Amino acid sequence: MSRTEDQIIVPCGTPQLGAGSKSRVLLIVAVFMLFLAASGLGDQHALLATVAHLQYREVGFSPLAWEIKVEPGERFTKEPPLSRTGVFRGRFCLGPDTNLFLPFAWDSSAQRLYLDLNRNRDLTDDPAGVFVGTGTGVQLYRGLRLEFPSPGGPYQVRVDAHVFEQGGIPRVFLYVRSLWEGAVEFSGKKWYVAVIGKPDGRLGPAASLKEINSRLILRPWAEKDKPFLWWHATQRYVESLSHVKLVTFPYRYAGNAEVFDAFNLPAKLFFQDQAYRVQCRVEAGHAAPADLELSFEPTSVALGRVRVEGDFIRRLVLDGCGSADPFTAVIDAPVGEVRVPVGAYARQLVWLQCDGSTNTAIGLGTNRLAVNEVNAAVFKAGAPLRQMVEAGQANGASVSLSYRLINAGGLGFHLAFHDEKDPPRLAIRQGNKLVGEGQFEFG
Numbered sequence: 001m002s003r004t005e006d007q008i009i010v011p012c013g014t015p016q017l018g019a020g021s022k023s024r025v026l027l028i029v030a031v032f033m034l035f036l037a038a039s040g041l042g043d044q045h046a047l048l049a050t051v052a053h054l055q056y057r058e059v060g061f062s063p064l065a066w067e068i069k070v071e072p073g074e075r076f077t078k079e080p081p082l083s084r085t086g087v088f089r090g091r092f093c094l095g096p097d098t099n100l101f102l103p104f105a106w107d108s109s110a111q112r113l114y115l116d117l118n119r120n121r122d123l124t125d126d127p128a129g130v131f132v133g134t135g136t137g138v139q140l141y142r143g144l145r146l147e148f149p150s151p152g153g154p155y156q157v158r159v160d161a162h163v164f165e166q167g168g169i170p171r172v173f174l175y176v177r178s179l180w181e182g183a184v185e186f187s188g189k190k191w192y193v194a195v196i197g198k199p200d201g202r203l204g205p206a207a208s209l210k211e212i213n214s215r216l217i218l219r220p221w222a223e224k225d226k227p228f229l230w231w232h233a234t235q236r237y238v239e240s241l242s243h244v245k246l247v248t249f250p251y252r253y254a255g256n257a258e259v260f261d262a263f264n265l266p267a268k269l270f271f272q273d274q275a276y277r278v279q280c281r282v283e284a285g286h287a288a289p290a291d292l293e294l295s296f297e298p299t300s301v302a303l304g305r306v307r308v309e310g311d312f313i314r315r316l317v318l319d320g321c322g323s324a325d326p327f328t329a330v331i332d333a334p335v336g337e338v339r340v341p342v343g344a345y346a347r348q349l350v351w352l353q354c355d356g357s358t359n360t361a362i363g364l365g366t367n368r369l370a371v372n373e374v375n376a377a378v379f380k381a382g383a384p385l386r387q388m389v390e391a392g393q394a395n396g397a398s399v400s401l402s403y404r405l406i407n408a409g410g411l412g413f414h415l416a417f418h419d420e421k422d423p424p425r426l427a428i429r430q431g432n433k434l435v436g437e438g439q440f441e442f443g
Contacts (some may be wrong), residue, residue: 016183044175049277049297050195054180055291056353058382060159061229062175063259064127066252069093074103074171077121078128083109088170094146095200097204101147106163106170113141134150138164143177148201152282156289157199167429170410180292183221186272192224193217195265195280202397203280203292205267209322209346214280215255215262218271218330230416254319254347260362260416263349266328268299270341274373275301275323275327301327301341304371306403309332310382310407314353314360318345318369350381360416361385363407373404380409387428401426 038077072090086109092102100282102117105123115129116122123129133243135138141161142392147154158178163170196215197203240306251257269276276296283291308316308331316334320343329340348365363381369376385407392400403426405413428436 004206016390029230033404033416034356041282046083049295050183050184050186051296052182052294053334054182054195054281054292054294056156056178056180056185056291057318057324059067059152060177062160062233063175063179063262064176064198064215064230065173065233066198067171067173070170070172071101074105076103076116078116078120078124079105080124082112085109086165088165092172095202097201101150102264108139108163108269111135111137111139113161115144117147121271124403131378133163136163144174147288148198150201150282152284152293153286153290154288155197155203155282155292157197158183158289159199175219177290180294181224182294184294184296186274186296190221192221193294195260195294196262203282204265205326206264207322208416209319210253212252212254213255214265215259216265217262219261220264228261229258229275230258230260230414240346250366251362252377254349254364255322256349256362260337260360261315262350263328264319264321266319268301268325268327269296270301270327270329273339275341277297301325302373303339303377304342304373305337306340307337307376307378308382309380309409310380311384312352312354313382316379316381317349317351319349322346334381338373344371347369347383348379350413352383352413358417360403361413362416363411363413365409365411380407380411383407385413 019067060335068120069092070090072088074089074091076089082105086107088106088108090104092104094100094102103119103121104260106112106113111133111215113131113133113237114123114366115126115131117130119127128145131141131144133141139162141163145156145163146157146159148155149320156178157176160177162173163176166169176196176199179194179196181192184191184193194216194217195203198212198214203214217228220227256262267276275298277299279295279297280287281293283293306318312335314332316331318329318331318340320328320341323344323346325341325343327341327343329345331338346366348363348369350363350365353359365379369377369379385405388404388406390402390404401435403414426438427434
């Protein structure tokens, strides 16, 4: 309730108070108002937090994938029978905390992966840590459940692992196969919300722009069952490792490398014209794999203006990671000028979709967008898009050509879905004579 709505109602017929009584009443009222101010009850921004209770669910696709660091040379006191060759021992380094490691032995010849889940250097007493792989050079191990501690209790993230040898040491790619999902209401509208946890022991925002962290999905409830995967994140590409060369690191850092409407889990969110502090925690008292509680606490913030130019913008995400007061602003269907928290946004995600179209173009901007309280910042975010070919540096008699899809501001876009049988093509003519032709690889 705002202070303008606070009322002190005095019943009719109340006797007149003397000067001393008036002083005591004023003192009591002053103390009461101080209590309201201190507690935040008298502040219009001190509203109750919106809380979403998210349930753990294992999924049939991989909404997040990346390569983890492997340290070779782990020693074990007990081991199962292993092959004479093709055995690698080491530890998976799962996060920045040095305690978040997992010792393993990989018997590539027998297609076996052994995890020391209790970390007691005994590989024979962890029956849930033995996995049988498929494949030869690159082996796939399914259903690893990695457990992490938290103040609310332990939680789990399920992953698949691609393991292969290169240069005498294993390389390991983890593919998350679980998430937490539920419903949340903003401004009277129901939204689907999901958290995709990066299995590194942290359920929170990234510390820098070049750090992969947990993702947030926030979409209308009616669209909750849409997969929203990039074309190269489908299972066939993931299992063949083909997607690794197709996902550029800027998109991976931005949070939407596998699910194109996902973005990095923020510490502060501006959504539906309201600023929130976001907290993600494991719900206490739940056994692993455990559920999550995602809270959105309203807060006040100075706002500035951004003039958004271009057509067919379905969503705009401004990521302020790395700034002094980092907000992530999510604006749906922006038209003209929009208001967002004052600050610097070093990364911008743009989602374009024409009415009635099933395809989507995702743009990633990395030029700093500064927003202040005085002048409107300008962001050329939308269509029209144009195709262009860039020529690289000549190498002898050959020149490399690359294909780009850009808008008027030079913002590059990728289509979420491709017809693999009909990639972009190039024809070079001298007059009416065709002197060269070819097609571009997707990516």
